[in-house]
Amino acid sequence: MKKPNTPKALTDHFFRHEYSKMVAVISRYFGLNKLDLAEDIVQDTLLEAMKNWEYNGIPPNPEAWLYKVAKNKAINAIKKSKFESTEWPKVDDSGATEDLFDENKIQDDMLRMMFACCHPSIKIESQTALILKTLCGFTIDEIATAYLSNSETINKRLVRARKTLKEAEIELKLPSDSELSNRLDAVLHSIYLLFNEGYNASSGDQLIRYDLCREAIRLAKLIAGHDLFKANSTVHALIALMFLNASRFRARITSDGQLIRMENQDRKLWDQRLINSGLEHLEKITKEKTLSHYHILATISAHYCTAIDYDSTDWVSILQLYDVLIKIDNSVVVQVNRVIALAKVKGAERALQELEAIPVNRLVNYYHYHTVKADLLTQTGKLNQAKTELQTASKLTSNNAEVQHLRSKLGLLEK
């Protein structure tokens, strides 16, 4: 028997990332209206690889193996289509496919795909699902797990998104100069949503959530790697923010899934490598005059990450940053977070006043408001009111770790 190649280890997430590369590349030739066919071809290719490699070992160059198989399948699909319909783009299947999987072009293809997924005609919740499917190689089930949803809902979203891609005749190309900035904002927003979905945990599955964060960073770095965006400060600000926040990921949850507030986190668990990466990206844009909200948030996060302990955090600077942030982002989330810093600088009494000044109608269902309020009420000795707030808060979150955290606080108050 021919001795199989010595098994070569695949890099982490190799299949997932190759999936997204191949979908992006094949779509360049097929057009976005054939996205589902491109995905089928790639799925088939990976399946063939899996069946073959488990018996014969992983080939010395697994990427080349995959690309060759995918290319053949794509060419066959094109040949077959020539008998069936005429609506296909004219593809020269002799020369054009030669460089189908040119490594330099793959990055461009993925970037174009990203802009297509975040096209303004696609609904925002579908954008992130589409990104996860086509650019991160997540299955429908995995996306459903990540969004605490079910497969049917996610599938419907994807079907609708693909339909929009067709109907709006969205092309796989980078936006023109005039709309580049707006379109980039939309892409970054979607990536940030993806990150937060992982970070703020509406789902209990730690692994999937960590993957979401990692994928969001990977996509943002892909953008930063392109000549058009290399010097774009908003991109670097977002990457810095995600790195810095992600550095605390493992310190935020106990092994049994309980949420740990920053003041109680074991700072030795903070990932120093990620902190450094975040600070490096922040360093690139320190001279920037106009601050994006990512930039401000990243700077706030950097203050947390570089403090020796919670009490010696530079709360004065953080409060100043929130004061700037609130002018460009007056959302409830920002207002409530600002109050936390305010309490550290000016005391709980004052913070409570400002918190209560936020119009109530904007706070419906925002559970974090109630947890912060409960903390401030506890600090100012209004224990009964604090209890009520904690009870309200625990009704508003479906996150088990949060609920347990709130319960333990409630338990402390009742002692």
Next chain:
Amino acid sequence: MKEFMLFIYTVGDHMAEMSPEKQQKHVQKVGAYIQGLVDEGTMKSAQPLELEGITITGHNGEFQDGPFNESKEVIGGYYHMVAKSIDEVVAIIKKDPRFEDNPWKIEIRPIMQVAGIN
């Protein structure tokens, strides 16, 4: 030493339903398992099979296609192994990590030996 043919049955194509992440894990662990057996000489050959083929029935010089496989159970691959006994093969096969991910069925058939001839 005795030789064995092992038929690996799969029900439907459940490998297709795995996520890329799971597919990768599957390849790596089953690949390492098979490679280990090849290295120690227990595995003579192992190959995946296409899930579809042709069955021919013949009698008296007359042939017909089929019968077609009606069940969902298909042979997805084979192992050709060398071991002291079928019990030894059973013990080895129970360690096949493919069983961790999906239901599989593996049929172990000793290659027939005739005393004094083989």
